Amino acid sequence: MNPDWDLYLDAMTEGGEMPRPRRRADVLAAALARRPAAARVPRYAAPYAARVSALDALLGALGEDDHRRVAVEGWTVQELVVHLLATDGLLARAVGAPAADPPSGTEDAVARTVELIRAERGRPPGETRSRWREQARALCAHLCEAGEEAAGRRVSAGGLRMRLGDHLTQRAFETWIHTDDIGRVMGLPVPLPVPEHLNPMAGLVARGLRLVAPRPGRLLRLELTGPGGGVWDVPLSRGAPPPGRVPDAVIVTDVAEFCFLVSGRRDPASFEAVLSGDTELAREVLAAAPALSGP
Amino acid sequence: MRAPVHDAERDRSLHRRLVGGDETALAEVYDLFSSLVLGLASGVTRDRAAAEDVAQEVFVSLWERPFAYDPDRGTLRTWLGTLAHRRAVDWVRAEERRRARSARRAGPEEAPGVEDEVLAADEAGRVRNAVAALPGGLREVIELAYYRGLTYRQVARDLGLPEGTAKSRIRLGLRRIAAMLAEEPT
Numbered sequence: 001m002n003p004d005w006d007l008y009l010d011a012m013t014e015g016g017e018m019p020r021p022r023r024r025a026d027v028l029a030a031a032l033a034r035r036p037a038a039a040r041v042p043r044y045a046a047p048y049a050a051r052v053s054a055l056d057a058l059l060g061a062l063g064e065d066d067h068r069r070v071a072v073e074g075w076t077v078q079e080l081v082v083h084l085l086a087t088d089g090l091l092a093r094a095v096g097a098p099a100a101d102p103p104s105g106t107e108d109a110v111a112r113t114v115e116l117i118r119a120e121r122g123r124p125p126g127e128t129r130s131r132w133r134e135q136a137r138a139l140c141a142h143l144c145e146a147g148e149e150a151a152g153r154r155v156s157a158g159g160l161r162m163r164l165g166d167h168l169t170q171r172a173f174e175t176w177i178h179t180d181d182i183g184r185v186m187g188l189p190v191p192l193p194v195p196e197h198l199n200p201m202a203g204l205v206a207r208g209l210r211l212v213a214p215r216p217g218r219l220l221r222l223e224l225t226g227p228g229g230g231v232w233d234v235p236l237s238r239g240a241p242p243p244g245r246v247p248d249a250v251i252v253t254d255v256a257e258f259c260f261l262v263s264g265r266r267d268p269a270s271f272e273a274v275l276s277g278d279t280e281l282a283r284e285v286l287a288a289a290p291a292l293s294g295p
Numbered sequence: 296m297r298a299p300v301h302d303a304e305r306d307r308s309l310h311r312r313l314v315g316g317d318e319t320a321l322a323e324v325y326d327l328f329s330s331l332v333l334g335l336a337s338g339v340t341r342d343r344a345a346a347e348d349v350a351q352e353v354f355v356s357l358w359e360r361p362f363a364y365d366p367d368r369g370t371l372r373t374w375l376g377t378l379a380h381r382r383a384v385d386w387v388r389a390e391e392r393r394r395a396r397s398a399r400r401a402g403p404e405e406a407p408g409v410e411d412e413v414l415a416a417d418e419a420g421r422v423r424n425a426v427a428a429l430p431g432g433l434r435e436v437i438e439l440a441y442y443r444g445l446t447y448r449q450v451a452r453d454l455g456l457p458e459g460t461a462k463s464r465i466r467l468g469l470r471r472i473a474a475m476l477a478e479e480p481t
Contacts, residue, residue, distance in 0.1 A: 003441045003442050003444070004418075004419040004422045004423065005376075005419075006441060007378075007422055007426070007437070007441040007469075008335075008418065008422050008471050008476075009331060009335075009372055009373065009376045010441075011334075011422075011425075011469045011470075011472040011473040011476065012330065012331040012335050012376070012473055012476075013328070013330065013331040013372060013469075014340075014470050014473060015330070015334075015469060015471075015472075015473030015474060016330035016331050016332075016333055016334020016335065016337075016473055017330060017333045017334045017337050017346070017477065018330060018333075019329045019330070019333050019347070020347075023347060023350075023351070024316035024322075024325060024326075024329070025331075026330075026351065027325060027351045027354050027355065028318065028321060028322060028325070028349070030351055030355050031318075031321055031354060031355045031358040031359065032318060032358075034355055034358070034359045035316075035358055035359045036316070037316050037317070037318040038315060038316030038317065049316070050315035050317070051315070052316075053315055053316025054314045054315050054316065056316075057314060057316070057359075057360070057361055057362065058362055060359070060360070061360055061362045061363070084382055112307035126347075172369070183362070184392065188362045189367065190314070190362075191307070191310050191311045191314050191366070191367055192311060193315065194308070194311050194312055194315060194317075197315070199395065205424075223298035257432055
């Protein structure tokens with residue numbers, strides 16, 4: 001870097017001009033008028049609200065034609081947004097939040113997406129984006145009213161029956177991965193979610209491993225490193241492991257990379273992880289992990 | 296100089312929060328860099344109100360389009376500084392055009408255009424003049440840190456100073472330079 005410029009920046013950082021205190025509130029208000037902050041929601045839905053805000057900001061950086069580019073799995077950017085709208089709509093309906101899309105007979109996320117893609121065809125991408133954003137906002141507003149306690153309620157939506165908190169974590173995960181897909185095709189790197197948001201997503205996929213790699217009586221330790229990581233002892237069948245039980249196999253890997261593996265964005269064969277214990281079992285789990293996520 | 300305040304990890308974390316729509320991250324960015332952005336904009340525009348508008352536009356722009364900044368490609372400080380500088384130069388040019396138009400209406404005299412390079416050279420000259428005008432002890436540490444690219448630790452070693460003294464002399468030198476740059480150019 002040019003030393004004069006570097007010195008100039010440092011001098012201004014150290015002793016530039018002190019802005020008048022009331023300007024701070026003006027600047028923040030002007031910023032929020034142009035892009036709202038993530039929706040205020042109960043804690044369990046905060047990762048979802050943040051991912052909605054991130055995707056909306058990314059979509060705002062795209063031109064009209066960019067929405068027609070194929071992002072992933074043969075779906076264009078606009079169709080991916082329809083997919084998120086469809087899946088968020090299924091959850092909204094299940095919890096009694098207002099749904100932006102017309103009612104439908106199907107509970108399947110992909111079938112619902114296909115229906116909605118047909119309905120959205122020919123519409124300007126900006127309208128699809130608004131509809132998706134309105135659906136997300138309506139869901140967040142509903143959760144805000146339901147409060148923190150609703151997290152433990154069991155809800156069936158999109159073919160999954162689990163706690164509402166887990167549904168929201170799953171919606172956050174999917175919204176993040178598709179935001180990353182869109183960023184990738186646009187050449188705009190999408191930063192990882194903050195560690196406090198990444199952690200519950202990693203926990204949810206860790207707990208889900210028994211669904212794709214059931215091994216009765218076996219216990220896997222998943223040690224996910226990096227900000228937002230943690231250690232999860234995952235029984236590969238129903239039920240909690242007896243306390244103090246030594247895991248049969250251990251997988252140590254980066255938390256974000258593991259999330260990308262589970263979402264089918266990494267090849268299990270070349271996936272970087274340190275395996276110990278029953279490495280055969282660990283490799284089977286890694287190979288099965290991508291099956292955990294749909295499109 | 297790579298001073299410890301330019302923390303790449305901090306920038307990355309702030310950027311994650313900005314992208315996720317966390318308005319408290321914008322408030323932190325503002326508190327860290329408003330003096331830099333306003334100082335730069337004032338230095339270029341020589342107009343307090345215009346500089347405040349430029350500063351506002353810079354922070355709003357980061358919030359509205361957080362993907363325009365990529366922490367892998369540079370620090371937030373450089374990105375904000377560059378954007379503030381560019382917007383301030385745009386303002387000066389628009390102002391020059393406006394003056395030129397009213398000058399044409401008033402008489403034959405044309406205002407000179409402001410070119411980016413001229414302005415940049417002018418600013419670099421003012422920075423160097425400010426360094427030259429520093430008292431010897433401060434000038435020495437600034438020259439080592441910026442024109443010889445030493446870290447403050449190396450500066451301390453070279454001059455046989457305690458690290459804390461080297462660091463505080465660099466900061467004092469930076470503040471003096473900022474004060475000199477804030478004065479009207481002669």
